[in-house]
Amino acid sequence: MLAVENLSVSLPMEGGRVPVLADVSFALARGESVGLVGESGSGKSMTALAIMGLLPPGAATSGRVLFDGRDLLAAAEPELCAIRGRRIGMVFQEPMTALNPLMSIGAQVTEPLRLHLRLGRAEAEARARRLLARVGLAQIDPHRHPHQLSGGQRQRVVIAIALACGPELLIADEPTTALDVTMQAQVLDLLGELAAEQGLALLLITHDLGVVSATAARVMVMYAGRVVEAGGTGAVFAAMAHPYTRALFAASPHEAGGRPAPIPGQVPDPQHRPPGCAFAPRCPRAQRDCVATVPVLSPLPFKGRGLGEGSACGASAASPAPSPPPSPASGRGSHVAACFHPHPAP
Amino acid sequence: MTGYFLRRALVLLSTLLAASLVVFVVLQVLPGDPAALMLGTGARPDTLAALRHHLGLDAPAWLRYLRWIFGILRGDFGISYTYNVPVAELVRQRSALSVPLALLAIVLSTAIAIPVGVFAAARRGSVRDAALMGAAQVGVAIPNFWLGILLILLFAIHLPWLPASGFPGWGEGLWPGLRALILPALALALPQAAILARVTRAAVIETLGEDFVRTARAKGLTRGAALWRHAVPNALIPVVTLIGLQFSFLLAGTVIVENVFTLPGLGRLVFQAIAQRDLIVVQDLVVLLAGSVILVNFTVDLAAAAIDPRQRRPGA
Amino acid sequence: MRGAWRSRNLLAGGAITALMVLIALVSLVWTPYGPTQIDIVHRLATPSAAHPLGTDLFGRDELSMLMAGAQSSLSVALIAVIVGAGIGVPIGAFAAARGGVPDDLVMRACDLAFAFPALLTAVMITALAGPGAINAMLAIGIFNIPVFARITRGAARGVWGREFILAARAAGRHDTAITVLHVLPNIAAVLLVQATIQFALAIVADAGLSYVGLGTQPPQPSWGRMLNDAQTFIWRAPLLAVFPGLAITFAVLGLNLLGDGLQDLLDPRVRRAR
Ligand SMILES: Nc1ncnc2c1ncn2[C@@H]1O[C@H](COP(=O)(O)OP(=O)(O)OP(=O)(O)O)[C@@H](O)[C@H]1O
Ligand code: SF4
Numbered sequence: 046m047l048a049v050e051n052l053s054v055s056l057p058m059e060g061g062r063v064p065v066l067a068d069v070s071f072a073l074a075r076g077e078s079v080g081l082v083g084e085s086g087s088g089k090s091m092t093a094l095a096i097m098g099l100l101p102p103g104a105a106t107s108g109r110v111l112f113d114g115r116d117l118l119a120a121a122e123p124e125l126c127a128i129r130g131r132r133i134g135m136v137f138q139e140p141m142t143a144l145n146p147l148m149s150i151g152a153q154v155t156e157p158l159r160l161h162l163r164l165g166r167a168e169a170e171a172r173a174r175r176l177l178a179r180v181g182l183a184q185i186d187p188h189r190h191p192h193q194l195s196g197g198q199r200q201r202v203v204i205a206i207a208l209a210c211g212p213e214l215l216i217a218d219e220p221t222t223a224l225d226v227t228m229q230a231q232v233l234d235l236l237g238e239l240a241a242e243q244g245l246a247l248l249l250i251t252h253d254l255g256v257v258s259a260t261a262a263r264v265m266v267m268y269a270g271r272v273v274e275a276g277g278t279g280a281v282f283a284a285m286a287h288p289y290t291r292a293l294f295a296a297s298p299h300e301a302g303g304r305p306a307p308i309p310g311q312v313p314d315p316q317h318r319p320p321g322c323a324f325a326p327r328c329p330r331a332q333r334d335c336v337a338t339v340p341v342l343s344p345l346p347f348k349g350r351g352l353g354e355g356s357a358c359g360a361s362a363a364s365p366a367p368s369p370p371p372s373p374a375s376g377r378g379s380h381v382a383a384c385f386h387p388h389p390a391p
Numbered sequence: 392m393t394g395y396f397l398r399r400a401l402v403l404l405s406t407l408l409a410a411s412l413v414v415f416v417v418l419q420v421l422p423g424d425p426a427a428l429m430l431g432t433g434a435r436p437d438t439l440a441a442l443r444h445h446l447g448l449d450a451p452a453w454l455r456y457l458r459w460i461f462g463i464l465r466g467d468f469g470i471s472y473t474y475n476v477p478v479a480e481l482v483r484q485r486s487a488l489s490v491p492l493a494l495l496a497i498v499l500s501t502a503i504a505i506p507v508g509v510f511a512a513a514r515r516g517s518v519r520d521a522a523l524m525g526a527a528q529v530g531v532a533i534p535n536f537w538l539g540i541l542l543i544l545l546f547a548i549h550l551p552w553l554p555a556s557g558f559p560g561w562g563e564g565l566w567p568g569l570r571a572l573i574l575p576a577l578a579l580a581l582p583q584a585a586i587l588a589r590v591t592r593a594a595v596i597e598t599l600g601e602d603f604v605r606t607a608r609a610k611g612l613t614r615g616a617a618l619w620r621h622a623v624p625n626a627l628i629p630v631v632t633l634i635g636l637q638f639s640f641l642l643a644g645t646v647i648v649e650n651v652f653t654l655p656g657l658g659r660l661v662f663q664a665i666a667q668r669d670l671i672v673v674q675d676l677v678v679l680l681a682g683s684v685i686l687v688n689f690t691v692d693l694a695a696a697a698i699d700p701r702q703r704r705p706g707a
Numbered sequence: 708m709r710g711a712w713r714s715r716n717l718l719a720g721g722a723i724t725a726l727m728v729l730i731a732l733v734s735l736v737w738t739p740y741g742p743t744q745i746d747i748v749h750r751l752a753t754p755s756a757a758h759p760l761g762t763d764l765f766g767r768d769e770l771s772m773l774m775a776g777a778q779s780s781l782s783v784a785l786i787a788v789i790v791g792a793g794i795g796v797p798i799g800a801f802a803a804a805r806g807g808v809p810d811d812l813v814m815r816a817c818d819l820a821f822a823f824p825a826l827l828t829a830v831m832i833t834a835l836a837g838p839g840a841i842n843a844m845l846a847i848g849i850f851n852i853p854v855f856a857r858i859t860r861g862a863a864r865g866v867w868g869r870e871f872i873l874a875a876r877a878a879g880r881h882d883t884a885i886t887v888l889h890v891l892p893n894i895a896a897v898l899l900v901q902a903t904i905q906f907a908l909a910i911v912a913d914a915g916l917s918y919v920g921l922g923t924q925p926p927q928p929s930w931g932r933m934l935n936d937a938q939t940f941i942w943r944a945p946l947l948a949v950f951p952g953l954a955i956t957f958a959v960l961g962l963n964l965l966g967d968g969l970q971d972l973l974d975p976r977v978r979r980a981r
């Protein structure tokens with residue numbers, strides 16, 4: 046249903062255009078849940094905004110974002126307006142600021158209903174009340190204003206807005222980051238339930254690997270504007286072939302591994318991305334060839350090659366043959382990573 | 392809301408009282424003998440005594456202040472020394488010009504500034520934005536009384552469309568009176584509009600960057616709908632507050648612009664009263680003008696609270 | 708691009724302001740004619756080689772009067788700003804240092820003072836002491852006091868919360884010493900921007916007061932007075948009503964641009980906003 050193909054985005058900044066997304070490709074089938082993980086600044090929100098057609102002014106794009114066969118990057122504004130909120134809903138990172146402080150929550154939920162479904166006032170209000178009840182806000186008066194609600198309640202309102210018109214795709218951009226732990230679990234459960242119940246596809250953006258493993262069937266790991274590892278959640282977590290995935294896992298609190306070990310260093314600014322593999326400066330497995338060329342996504346495991354040897358990586362980088370972007374038809378589900386020296390399969 | 396209102400009303404009342412006290416002290420206590428000030432150095436002792444008696448100066452200052460304040464509360468502002476009529480009557484006559492003029496100016500400046508500011512913000516960085524904001528930058532620098540003179544040159548002398556001066560009153564209907572107020576109102580409104588447009592633009596640009604505008608767009612609202620329904624109302628909160636603050640400048644402007652167009656309003660009355668050393672009229676007018684500034688700012692605070700539910704919180 | 712635009716504000720504003728100051732200074736030692744020199748024969752002359760901007764109703768040279776007007780206008784405004792800042796800044800700094808009841812009182816007093824625009828203050832002063840340049844300076848200066856008190860207090864409170872102030876207090880420094888040594892230097896930039904803005908407002912206020920006859924008194928030339936005189940003969944010599952207004956607008960525009968430029972230079976937050 047959704048196919049992102051070789052999406053690149055660059056933004057105007059002081060001192061010229063800066064690429065924030067490079068060559069991002071993935072696909073999402075109807076009813077499927079996919080996780081998109083990565084540190085802050087890796088380009089997750091940009092990916093979501095590119096799909097929505099809500100990139101900051103001046104952004105330049107290349108590639109395609111196919112939604113039911115229509116290229117949204119090439120679509121005209123009125124067509125996008127008809128899709129946003131109607132067929133694609135979005136939940137944002139910051140519930141504290143995502144709602145208009147001057148409008149009652151009821152009015153904000155009603156707005157897309159009246160706009161897209163052309164409901165009358167009374168009908169829209171009744172529907173809004175049901176939606177609020179469905180996201181667990183049955184007790185809340187729709188005439189309340191956002192400042193009278195807690196963060197978790199506000200995020201539920203945002204979810205109600207996103208789901209109001211029964212979309213086919215829901216993009217949730219770190220829906221729980223700003224919430225406390227118990228609230229996080231509740232909101233995630235709610236999203237999972239709603240996705241299953243309404244058969245909608247879910248693109249769940251997070252920097253928390255635990256959230257992904259619990260919610261998504263497939264996962265994509267992003268670093269510095271590129272997808273560096275992707276595959277079925279089970280396969281990716283079992284292998285953790287890409288050193289970044291492994292570092293991210295080590296950095297997140299999890300039951301098995303004791304105390305989280307933060308990844309040394311920081312995500313490079315889009316302006317100052319190193320040549321070759323962007324993770325090289327922080328990568329424990331980096332070798333000299335890593336800074337020469339950018340590794341491309343290749344299927345795992347690399348059969349018959351000695352892992353960790355320069356020759357093997359050089360071969361996979363030199364020939365583009367083993368690294369087609371996973372196309373919606375063939376590549377879905379296959380486990381791929383962009384690394385010259387991935388961790389060996391367990 | 393009621394608690395909020397009561398608290399604000401209490402502050403309002405005490406500010407009004409304080410303002411009247413300031414005026415009274417400056418004009419009645421500081422000069423020592425107001426009667427001597429009014430009559431000048433060459434006054435004859437018996438005239439002086441008569442005026443002192445007329446002004447009630449035999450009484451102590453605090454009693455005179457109380458008399459004055461309670462008089463005002465009853466609508467009795469005292470008797471003008473030069474016109475020999477109740478000041479209240481003078482104020483009533485002159486307000487018939489000054490109040491509509493100030494209102495017209497505020498309405499004009501708001502009606503010009505908000506669309507311009509929103510338009511420029513929506514097209515920020517464009518040539519039209521740069522042109523509008525360049526014009527606003529110059530507009531801010533033009534003094535209203537000079538703009539008044541330029542408008543007279545242009546629309547009364549060069550193109551004889553509107554009267555250059557005077558006011559026929561409202562007796563002959565709405566249009567003749569309004570015609571006389573158009574140029575002065577424009578002279579007052581345009582420089583204010585320039586300031587307001589700049590502030591509106593900045594406020595709208597700031598709100599356009601807010602998350603809730605993005606939420607609105609994600610709902611499927613068009614750029615224009617998100618702008619007008621979500622960004623502009625939020626941007627208007629600081630703008631409304633500024634309109635209130637501008638009122639005091641507008642009032643000062645009215646006083647001068649009435650002189651440019653020789654309009655018989657409160658402004659001209661102030662200067663006539665000064666020229667004739669009619670201290671009672673000066674005192675009443677200053678306290679009225681200051682009082683109306685305070686009242687307008689109070690109203691604007693309430694309006695901002697009405698727009699913004701966050702300000703209605705108890706304890707805020 | 709945006710950086711260039713900004714420095715253009717600063718450059719244009721600085722250049723205009725410098726030009727105005729230069730003209731005012733030159734007028735002290737030289738003007739084409741004496742600014743008060745009456746020449747009834749050549750009254751209301753149109754611009755010519757002898758009188759580039761023409762002459763007024765008494766035959767005085769318009770250009771010379773404008774130059775002298777710049778001098779009187781700038782000095783009234785300068786002194787008014789000095790009075791306002793000289794009294795307002797200490798009051799604001801005191802309120803910020805003390806906090807609590809003194810702070811509340813100062814802020815309430817400022818609220819009250821804002822109900823009296825410069826013109827109303829001037830009206831009261833002239834009612835007492837008669838019109839004149841000194842009284843205009845005083846009136847505008849008094850009006851400036853609460854403006855400076857408020858901005859100083861707001862900015863200073865921000866500084867008082869910072870860590871190096873805590874360190875200075877821990878070291879046993881007296882409040883006054885901290886204010887002078889640490890707080891004021893840190894808010895100097897904000898005050899400078901405000902002073903520029905108030906200077907521009909003071910020029911307009913001075914012109915307004917002299918236009919209605921409450922400010923600078925003849926024969927000393929002033930832009931506002933010139934406008935008032937010109938209005939009497941507006942049918943015969945419309946240009947006379949244009950030049951003084953242009954001078955005011957030009958001076959105010961220069962100061963406003965300078966203030967905007969300084970503000971952008973000093974406030975990195977605004978710099979990043981788009
Ligand atoms: N409006 C903008 N203008 C310029 N650069 C931007 C803008 N928004 C984001 N960026 C840059 O784009 C890159 C990707 O940002 P993005 O918001 O997609 O990261 P993210 O993965 O969502 O991070 P987070 O977890 O913090 O939300 C970052 O380096 C960021 O600095
Ligand atoms: S390509 Fe090299 S630097 Fe990049 S992640 Fe793999 S091993 Fe590390």
Ligand SMILES: [Mg+2]
Nearest residue numbers: 089090138218
């Ligand atoms: Mg993000």
